[in-house]
Amino acid sequence: RADKDRGELTWYSPAMSRASRRRLDLLHDLESAIRQGQLTVYYQPQIALDSGEIVGVEALARWPQPDGSFIPPDRFIPLAEQSGLILDLGNWLVEQVCSQLAEWRALGLGALRMAINVSMVQFNHEGLIDLLAEALARHQLAPSLIEVEITESVAMARPEDVMAKIARLKSLGLSVAIDDFGTGFSSLAYLQKLHADRLKIDRAFIRDMGLSENPYSIAEMVINLGHKLGIKVLAEGVESPAQATLLRSLGCDEAQGFLFAKPAPPAPLTHWFQETGL
Ligand code: C2E
Ligand code: CA
């Protein structure tokens, strides 16, 4: 039995060390990619469902590779989050989006709300508010241009701290969205106390909408819940006209998804803004 255990150990440990070695390599690469400015930001429009107008954009980090492919954020964000590198990434992203907003303003384009994703470590970090306030001031941007997205699970983790931080962000003039909403178990009472500006219905509930009774009800429930509390509701991952029609009939305020636009670099978006006179 002892032999068998030892056998398993020698069998498994090289594999495990290969996996952790790969993680370390990736982390090291990410660190230098951030330092050397190799990361980039894609922007995805957010649409008002009644008018079809763009009301905002969400900034999404991209890590381009030499072969033209991308390492997806779902892979490098959690890694950055575990290592603390997420704070450097966050600093970098805030600077990028503020420069972009300043550039659009310089071109005479309308003031668009810019949503940024803030992870658990970033949101709990004491420097977040100063970081945002400093970048906004330096670029002479109205704080109302920035919307901070935190996931429902981040919002639920430390209720007192979260309520206090949301209050501070809002007193500065920023807005706050609860991302991936519907996947957690926020209580009605807590949601009311959060004073969030927007609920983003998780893509999973939009994807399954109309296919079975249950997810359809969840989307409808979130829309009604948000509206009862005076919170705007945005549907994520809208891919078909049927979904958009259904959401419109349910009174959903805004939507985001491949049906309207995929996340893209700023240049085509700038061009499109100019053409539509936004
Ligand atoms: P998220 O915040 O829920 O972002 C929405 C994701 O859905 C994005 O994936 C977007 O490209 C994708 N998406 C948008 N519309 C559609 C659609 O119609 N269909 C489908 N199938 N997908 C759609 P992405 O860009 O790969 O980002 C994944 C996650 O990585 C984000 O989820 C967010 O949690 C995280 N993330 C991305 N950028 C950042 C960042 O700068 N900071 C932090 N902390 N997290 C980030
Ligand atoms: Ca998001």
Ligand code: CA
């Ligand atoms: Ca989301």
Ligand code: CA
């Ligand atoms: Ca997500």
